[in-house]
Every structure is written in structure tokens, then in C-alpha cells.
Amino acid sequence: MNTEILGIIVMFVITVLLAIPLGKYIAKVYGGEKTLLDPIFNPIERIFYKVSGINPQTEMNWKQQMVAMVSINMIWFLMGMLILMTQGSLPLNPDNNPSMSADLAFNTVISFVVNCNLQHYSGETGLSYLGQYWLMFLQFVSAGIGMAAAVLVFRAFRDRTASTLGNFYIYFVKSCTRILLPLSLLVAIILAFEGTPMTFEGKDTITTLQGDTVAVSRGPAAAFVAIKHIGTNGGGFYGANSVHPFENPSYLSNMVEMVAQMIIPLAMIFALGIFIKRRKLSWMIFGVMTVGFLLLVIPNIMMETKGNPAIAAMGVDNSLGAMEGKEIRFGAPASGFWSIVTTVISTGSINAMHDSTMPLSGMNELLAMMINAFYGGCGVGILNFFIFIILAVFISGLMVGRTPEFLGKKVEAREMKIAMIIALLHPFLILVGTALAAALPQYTAATLNNPGFHGFSEMLYEYTSSAANNGSGFEGLGDNTLWWNVSTGFVLILSRFLPIIGPVAIAGLLAEKKFIPEGDGTLKTDTATFGLMVFAVIAIVAALSFFPALALGPIAEYFSLY
Numbered sequence: 001m002n003t004e005i006l007g008i009i010v011m012f013v014i015t016v017l018l019a020i021p022l023g024k025y026i027a028k029v030y031g032g033e034k035t036l037l038d039p040i041f042n043p044i045e046r047i048f049y050k051v052s053g054i055n056p057q058t059e060m061n062w063k064q065q066m067v068a069m070v071s072i073n074m075i076w077f078l079m080g081m082l083i084l085m086t087q088g089s090l091p092l093n094p095d096n097n098p099s100m101s102a103d104l105a106f107n108t109v110i111s112f113v114v115n116c117n118l119q120h121y122s123g124e125t126g127l128s129y130l131g132q133y134w135l136m137f138l139q140f141v142s143a144g145i146g147m148a149a150a151v152l153v154f155r156a157f158r159d160r161t162a163s164t165l166g167n168f169y170i171y172f173v174k175s176c177t178r179i180l181l182p183l184s185l186l187v188a189i190i191l192a193f194e195g196t197p198m199t200f201e202g203k204d205t206i207t208t209l210q211g212d213t214v215a216v217s218r219g220p221a222a223a224f225v226a227i228k229h230i231g232t233n234g235g236g237f238y239g240a241n242s243v244h245p246f247e248n249p250s251y252l253s254n255m256v257e258m259v260a261q262m263i264i265p266l267a268m269i270f271a272l273g274i275f276i277k278r279r280k281l282s283w284m285i286f287g288v289m290t291v292g293f294l295l296l297v298i299p300n301i302m303m304e305t306k307g308n309p310a311i312a313a314m315g316v317d318n319s320l321g322a323m324e325g326k327e328i329r330f331g332a333p334a335s336g337f338w339s340i341v342t343t344v345i346s347t348g349s350i351n352a353m354h355d356s357t358m359p360l361s362g363m364n365e366l367l368a369m370m371i372n373a374f375y376g377g378c379g380v381g382i383l384n385f386f387i388f389i390i391l392a393v394f395i396s397g398l399m400v401g402r403t404p405e406f407l408g409k410k411v412e413a414r415e416m417k418i419a420m421i422i423a424l425l426h427p428f429l430i431l432v433g434t435a436l437a438a439a440l441p442q443y444t445a446a447t448l449n450n451p452g453f454h455g456f457s458e459m460l461y462e463y464t465s466s467a468a469n470n471g472s473g474f475e476g477l478g479d480n481t482l483w484w485n486v487s488t489g490f491v492l493i494l495s496r497f498l499p500i501i502g503p504v505a506i507a508g509l510l511a512e513k514k515f516i517p518e519g520d521g522t523l524k525t526d527t528a529t530f531g532l533m534v535f536a537v538i539a540i541v542a543a544l545s546f547f548p549a550l551a552l553g554p555i556a557e558y559f560s561l562y
Contacts, residue, residue: 007334023266054169059167063508107484115231123217132237139235143377147179156508157276158275190253195253196248199218248330251330292535297340303322304332322358340364349472359555377469390416392533408517429467447477453557
């Protein structure tokens with residue numbers, strides 16, 4: 001067990017050590033500085049711009065940037081609907097998987113477009129290889145969208161006073177070609193050598209030790225699994241996700257996938273400080289996020305390692321930990337660590353079934369998504385945290401009797417209204433969705449495999465995962481129904497684009513304001529004291545909003561065990 005804990009610590013330390021130089025590289029990419037990959041990608045990018053008719057020299061204000069973002073996502077959505085609803089008669093379908101129904105295709109395409117990957121289907125039987133490749137494309141571009149949006153905020157605070165924030169398409173293309181693609185290629189090669197399939201062949205037939213003949217799904221899984229983690233997407237090529245031995249064959253692949261899903265969110269934090277030349281601010285943000293992460297992950301590792309008291313009371317040996325729903329090749333500690341990494345970062349992939357974790361572990365997984373501000377997904381983690389910075393700056397300004405300022409820009413009523421709307425939108429979508437599901441049992445009761453407290457947690461988890469662009473689930477829920485496909489689909493749309501548009505709008509408004517040099521009375525936003533203030537705002541606004549719902553679900557279930 002001590003070796004497993006040591007493995008987790010090494011994994012996290014390696015990720016942080018790799019994220020710092022990667023952050024420097026990302027800052028160079030977005031800053032237009034020379035990098036080693038320029039000779040490879042400069043010609044490719046020029047072809048993209050020429051074919052699409054985009055002028056990369058055109059400067060855009062924040063409104064034009066957001067129109068570009070929404071427009072291109074709408075095109076991907078329509079193309080995805082066409083492919084998934086006709087995949088049964090299209091090429092690259094060796095297993096003859098059928099086309100998707102309209103409501104399932106709607107949910108699936110929206111989910112992948114918004115970087116959530118909430119899968120109401122099983123990959124082996126629900127998609128053709130063409131469908132899988134389209135979704136893999138969406139995993140690249142959805143991550144690129146989030147990173148491009150974050151750069152707009154970076155630009156707003158690097159350029160002291162500006163009405164334009166660069167070109168959205170440049171940031172988007174560079175995110176995909178120079179950051180996501182090389183890292184995904186590296187991870188895919190490692191996974192392929194570890195045993196993850198990379199083939200266009202259909203199912204293979206094997207004979208088990210019992211003598212049974214079983215059809216085993218294959219496919220181009222290594223490429224899919226790589227971008228699923230690098231892009232913090234989380235959608236599995238197979239229905240069991242990274243619990244499946246083909247998606248995650250070994251402890252080494254488990255470590256690689258863990259590092260892969262953490263690397264860009266952490267690197268973006270350091271890239272911010274380097275890009276705007278305020279590295280202490282990056283360390284403040286990293287410190288607050290890491291404290292929040294550790295407060296969630298350490299209890300989960302301990303609870304999963306300790307085991308289930310109800311099983312222990314039956315005289316069953318619990319020395320390996322709470323192993324229901326877990327893979328023996330990973331163990332309880334690494335599974336508990338992954339469960340928080342994947343929910344904090346909004347990846348949503350799993351290496352164990354969250355439905356089988358201990359009740360308070362499930363609560364922490366929910367809290368990680370409800371707070372939605374510790375590390376976060378590619379780009380959007382910074383945007384979510386930025387909202388809480390604005391709130392903390394405003395509250396701190398009121399406490400000391402000064403006009404709130406952040407990085408030389410006054411935070412006034414218009415910015416605060418946007419920040420509060422975005423901060424409250426997240427709990428609103430989660431709680432209203434769960435309340436409707438509970439109030440309309442004729443649509444939801446038959447989909448619950450677990451009654452009582454755990455059944456409520458399953459519904460709460462589904463909407464929380466949707467609103468946090470996470471995609472993981474308490475998989476006791478039969479979610480491929482008209483109700484779940486449509487209701488979560490609308491939550492996915494609102495919870496993706498409004499929380500991107502809001503921070504970018506605030507940054508754009510602040511960028512247009514006159515820059516005010518720092519003075520003796522300026523509130524320092526790169527100190528541990530301000531970091532504590534931000535943490536308090538996160539705890540009050542985000543976490544406490546959900547306490548009544550958590551009391552009805554995982555907390556009540558915890559007390560039912562004793």
C-alpha cells in the first residue's frame with residue numbers, strides 16, 4: 001500500500017515538473033515567438049488559412065471572437081448530427097453498428113462539441129469507426145476552443161489598453177496543431193506499445209480459459225484515448241472507458257493517462273504568468289487550486305484504501321481497500337486519486353466505477369465538479385477561476401473602501417453583474433435539473449437502478465457532470481432515454497458557452513479601460529492573503545450552494561452505513 005501511495009506522489013510531482021516548461025512553451029506559442037515546431041506547422045497552418053479564407057492578420061474585438069466561436073461550433077454540431085444519424089450506411093463500419101436515434105445523436109454531438117463527452121451509448125456497439133473518428137476530431141477542436149478563449153483573457157491583461165484581442169482563429173489553430181497534436185501523438189505511441197489497439201479491423205474472436213468463444217472489439221483506440229486525456233475530454237472508445245484493459249492496459253498506461261489529463265490545465269496556469277509577465281500571480285492561482293485539490297483527493301484516497309465497513313461487517317477481507325468496481329492492476333489508492341483528478345480537471349474519464357465508490361468519496365467527486373474551479377479543463381479552468389478572482393477583488397475592495405482593481409483595471413458594476421450571473425448559473429443548472437428529474441418520476445424513476453439516497457445521487461451526478469463539462473457518471477443510471485438525452489443536452493449547451501462568453505466579455509471590457517499603474521494603496525492580487533480570499537469566495541459561492549442537495553444524497557447514504 002505504501003508503494004501505491006508513493007506512486008501517486010511521484011505521478012503528481014512529475015506532472016507539475018513537466019507543466020512548468022510546457023507552460024513556457026505555450027506562452028511562446030501564443031505570444032508569436034519562435035519555437036522548434038515552427039518549420040513543421042507554419043506551412044500547414046498557412047494551408048488551413050488559405051483553404052478557409054481566413055486572414056490571420058485581422059484583429060478582432062471580444063464580440064467578434066465569440067461570434068466566431070459560436071458559429072464554428074454550430075457547423076460541427078450539424079455535421080456531427082448528419083454523420084451519427086447515418087453511420088449505419090456509411091463506410092468504416094466493420095461491425096455493422098446501427099445509426100443513432102435523433103435524441104441520442106443530439107446528446108452525443110452536443111456533448112463532444114462542448115468538451116464534455118457525456119456518453120449515453122457504449123462505444124463498441126454505438127458507433128462506427130467513422131463516427132469514432134468524427135468524435136475524435138471534436139475532442140481536438142473542443143479543447144482548442146477552450147484554450148483559445150483563455151488566451152483572449154491573457155491578451156486582455158498583457159495589452160494594457162486595447163479594443164482588440166488578436167485573432168480567435170490563430171489561437172484556435174495553434175492550440176490544435178502546436179500543443180494538442182504533438183502531445184497526443186506522444187501519448188498514443190506509448191499506449192500502442194503498452195497494448196492499446198490501433199487498427200481498422202473489426203471484432204476479433206478469442207477463446208477464454210473456460211473454453212468460451214468471445215468476440216472482442218478492437219479499433220483505432222490508441223489515437224482516441226490519447227486526445228481524450230490530453231484534451232481533458234474523457235470520452236471512452238469503449239463503454240467501460242479507462243477501466244477497459246484495451247484503453248488502459250497497465251499501471252504504466254494508468255500513470256501516463258493520469259499525467260496526460262493534468263498536464264495542460266496545470267501548464268496553462270504557468271503560461272498565464274509568463275505571458276502577462278506576472279509569475280507570482282500564476283503561483284498564487286496554482287497554490288489555491290492545489291490546496292483545494294488536496295482537500296478533495298487525500299480523503300478519497302484514504303476512504304477508498306480503508307474499505308467498506310458494511311462489507312467488513314460481513315467478515316469479508318477488506319485489506320486491499322474498497323475494491324468493488326475497481327481493477328486489481330491499479331488498486332484502491334490510484335483509483336481514488338484518479339476519481340478526483342478526473343472530476344477536478346473536468347476530464348470525466350474513469351479507471352474505476354464512481355457508482356461503487358464510498359458515499360463520501362462520491363460527495364467529493366460531486367464537489368470537485370460543483371466547484372469547477374480547481375485546475376479545470378483545457379483553458380476553461382482558468383476562465384472559471386477568473387470569475388472567482390473578479391468576485392474576490394470586488395469584495396476585497398469593498399472591505400478596504402477602495403474601487404476594486406485587478407491588474408491595473410477598475411472592476412465596476414457591469415463586470416460584477418456578468419461575474420455574478422456566471423457564478424450562479426452553474427448551481428442553477430445543476431439544482432434545477434435535479435429538482436425537475438426528482439419531481440417528474442414518470443420520466444426518471446424507471447431509469448434508476450438504485451432507490452433512495454444513492455438514486456438521488458445518481459440524478460444529481462448526471463446534471464453536475466453535464467454542467468461541469470465533465471462527462472463521468474454514476475453509471476447505475478439508465479441514461480439513454482428521451483428525458484436524459486434532451487434535458488442534459490440543453491444543460492450542456494448553456495453550461496459551456498455562457499461560462500466562456502462571460503469571462504471573455506469581462507476581459508474585453510476591462511481591456512478597453514484606462515490602465516492604472518500600481519500604487520501604495522493598490523490591492524495586491526498575487527499574495528497568499530489574496531489567495532485565501534479567493535478560496536473563501538469559492539467555498540461560499542460554489543460549495544455551500546450545494547450542501548442541501550449533498551445532504552439528501554451522499555451524506556445521507558454515508559450515515560445509512562453505520
